[in-house]
Amino acid sequence: MLIKKSVLQSIASGDIDLAFRCWKRPTVKQGGTLRTAIGVLAIESIEAITRQKITDEDSRRAGYASRSELLEGLSGREGTVFRISLCLSGDDPxxxxxxxxxxxxxxxxxxxxxxxxxxxxxxxxxxxxxxxxxxxxxxxxxxxxxxxxxxxxxxxxxxxxxxxxxxxxxxxxxxxxxxxxxxxxxx
CATH class of the missing domain: 1.10.10.10 (Winged helix-like DNA-binding domain superfamily/Winged helix DNA-binding domain)
Structure with missing residues (x-):
């Protein structure tokens, strides 16, 4: 799961705690970790959802200005939409x-x-x-x-x-x- 540096910095500061991805199958799992440039991220939860269930609050927590901006970022991508809750859990060993x-x-x-x-x-x-x-x-x-x-x-x-x-x-x-x-x- 690739995450932009600016988004990683917002995760580290606590401003972002959600991510949305379109995948044919998930590349992360609940309870797993992801090593990144800022440290290790904990995957707290992952769930398949429909685009209709994405809220304005979800969009804000994922670092988007609006729901429509988030949906635009997902448009044209095949697969199921996944809502991923994550946080910085520590330094990269x-x-x-x-x-x-x-x-x-x-x-x-x-x-x-x-x-x-x-x-x-x-x-x-x-x-x-x-x-x-x-x-x-x-x-x-x-x-x-x-x-x-x-x-x-x-x-x-x-x-x-x-x-x-x-x-x-x-x-x-x-x-x-x-x-x-x-x-x-x-x-």
């Missing part, structure tokens, strides 16, 4: 992990995990070599379509090794330790 320097033991374990993925060290070194480079350019350099390259970078982010920039990626402080140790033959 990957952000804290990305700042932590790995211990020597963690580096050994990380090295093993990355080598099992085969592509991981090459992608990490590519980002290390070209921080801030556009994802399509990195993907081309790696020899994959962008839509297959990006999930690999997200996987590295799960380990706290990369972070997204406005354009491209860079290694996190934790991630910068890996190439340093690879160069010394210690990872």
């Amino acid at each position: 990957r952000a804290a992990l990305a700042q932590q320097q790995p211990t020597p033991e963690e580096l050994v374990a990380l090295d093993r995990r990355l080598r099992r993925l085969k592509w991981a060290i090459d992608v990490l070194l590519l980002i290390h070599r070209w921080p801030g480079r556009r994802a399509p350019d990195l993907a081309d350099e790696f020899g994959l379509p962008t839509d297959r390259f990006k999930p690999r970078v997200r996987r590295l982010k799960e380990f706290g090794l990369t972070k997204s920039l406005k354009v491209g990626y860079e290694l996190s402080p934790r991630g910068r330790c890996v190439p340093e140790h690879l160069e010394r033959g210690q990872a």
